[in-house]
Amino acid sequence: MAEIITFVLIPAVYLVALGAFIPFVPAIAALRGLALVSQLLARYGTTVFGVLYRRTPEFQTLPPYRPQDEEVKAYRNYFFGPGFRDLRQLLTLARRSYATTVGDAFRAVTSRQFAAPTRSRAVTVPYGVALYLGLCLGAVLAPPLIGLLLILHASVLALLTVGARLVAGILRTVDRAFLAMRRLRTGMLCPHCFERVPYPAYDCPSSTCRRRHMDIRPGRYGIFRRRCECGRRMPTLLMLMSRNSRLQAYCVHPHCGKPMNTDAGHMREVVIPLIGGQAAGKTQLMAAMLLSLEHAAANGGPALTLADEESDANYQVLREVLHMRGHTRATQKALPRAHSFVLGRNRSQRLVHLFDTAGERFVDRDDTDALRYARAARTFVFVLDPMAVKAFWTTMEPAPGPLLDRTLGSTVDPEEVFARSVQAVAAMGAPLDRSRLAVAVSKTDLLTEHGLAPARAGDSDDTRTWLCEVLGLRTLVQAMDLHFREVRFFRTAAVANDEAGVDASVTGFVEWCLRA
Template structure:
């Protein structure tokens, strides 16, 4: 009887139980597979939150973008590298999580149902096989939704990356359009090396940092704001810099790197080179021009503000020299730095650069080649000292008491200065045929005091005739009118009265030079 029970009844009952279990097994397998799918999807959401939000070490599979590793010491915009890095991290971590979760599930079934069951294996093995089937099904079914979520993430990221680049390009184009409207097509002038800077470099505004950023325009390191390595934020566009928060600009050329005017790029620029021989009166004329603009501003004319500390300190010295009716010292032969000032207000503002160059540089061809600023000018000033013309002295009545002091005259012939300097400027590519020339006949206050000035010093034609006929500069005048589109002659007196009012001749001269 025992054998019948052991070998017949029990197997029959076991097979009957298995037969009854088989219809239920697919449901159990499906439920286990669904549980695995939900477990994997929940893990994906946890990884997504960890990678994008928490950013703790366990969610970092790739080295981060660090400002200290960048050529530009700033944090990257999320959509210019870090976003794609997060996508790669999510893929790596998701793959690891998938393998670990599925593997742990299979190992748990193996342990509980096969290697160390708590019940008889006759019961646990069929159940374990069912769970195996469910896990296999769940592992397969989880791939499409995980792939879909990852694909949606990648698609959204690609769209945002494309949108970020479109925004950056649009902002750059807008910034470029603003520069074109300000007639800064080739960039801003560096007052030290005279090169056109397409876009200046800027220092971090934090006093404790001062890292230099070569190109702050929208792009890799920010769209509207850039975050420096120190954490300080700075605008990426000139139009986003308010007047009180303009950053210090620097020349980007390696051989220079010196500070530019803070107003560079925020307004149109006018370049006005003063050409003339040594002791022709260029420096005194420049000082008188600035004082004339200051007088005009006090009378309700356009406001004038010196653009930097160096220009301001130099002007204060020159202004005092004019006030005491002294003589300015000779301009140093070193390359000049522009004397810069902001003229006007609001939309009428413009940055004016006056260049006063040592007269020796206009005689030596090797020296004039260094005056690169002249190629960007469209109005030139030629300072002509009539006392430097031999015909001027030969026309004077002979006598032991000369009416004028010869030591005040320039030692260089104006025709030589004009010929060499214009030849050098033309060789640099300056469009002289489209430019204007203001001929400033200097020291006419000395001439007028001895009755030697033109009959009508305030008339251009009268001054032109006087130069041609009285001083014998017919060929020089013809050369000027041949080289330039428009030439105007001015008799100038760089002197001031007791009220620090500059001579009226300077006002007319300045108005023509700065005319748009």
């Protein structure tokens, strides 16, 4: 009887129970497969969150982006490399997570249902087989779903990358258009080396960071903002820099690297070189020009602001010299630094560079070749000292009284200065035939005291006739008319007083030079 129960009845009951269990196998397998798919999708979501947001070491399979190039000290924009790097990391981690999760699930079933069951294997094995089927089903169904999510991620990333690069390109185009409107197509003028700078370099605005960024325009290192290696953000466009948040600009040429005007690129630039022989009066005339603009601004004219500390310091010294009716020291032969100022308000602002160059440079051809700033000028000032002309001392009769001090005059012939300087400027590529020339007859205050000045101070034709007929400079005047589109003659007296400001002759001269 016992043998019948053991070998017949129990197997029969087991087979009946197994037969009753079989219809539930699909449901068990489906539920286990669904659980595995849910687990894999949850793991994928955790991986996405870790890769894109947490960025802790366990979610990093590739080294993070760091500024490697010494010239680039900023982090890349997410859509210019890091985004696809994250996608590669996500793909790698998703593959690892899939293999780990599926493997752990199969090992858990094997251990609990086959290797070390807590109940009889007659009960656990069929259940384990059902779980195996479910795991196989989930392992097959999960990859297409995860693949779809990866494809969706890659598609969105690709669209955003195209959009980001398109926006960066549009912003660059808009920035170039703004520069073109300001007549800065070829760049801004460096007041030290006189080269055109397509786009300045800028220092990080952080007071504790000294990193210099060579090209901050929209691109791989930022669209609207660039993030410095120190973490500080900085604008990528000139039009995003307000008056109070403008960054210090620097020349990008390797032989220079000096600071440029803070207003460089934000407004139209005007370059006015003062040409003349040694002691012709260029420096005092330049100081008188600035003083005239300062008085005009105080009386409702265009606002005047010195563009940098060096220009302001030099101007303060020159202004005091003018008020004392003294004589400025000779300009140093070293390459000049522009005296820069901002003229006007709002959209009418202009960044004006006045260049006062040592007279010796206009005699030696090797020296004039260094005056590269003349290429950017469209208005030139030629300072003509009548006392440097021999005919002045031989044909003109001084009025009774103290004789005119010969030591106050220039020792260089104006015709020689003009010929050499025009030749050098033309060789540099300056379009003289489309430029204007203001001829400033200097020291007319001394000439007036001795009755030697032209009759009508503000008349260009009268001054031209005086130069041709009295001083015998007809050849020089004809050469000026030949080389320049427009030539205007002015009598100027670089003197000032506290009541009337500068001499009236300087006011009209300045207005003509700065006329658009």
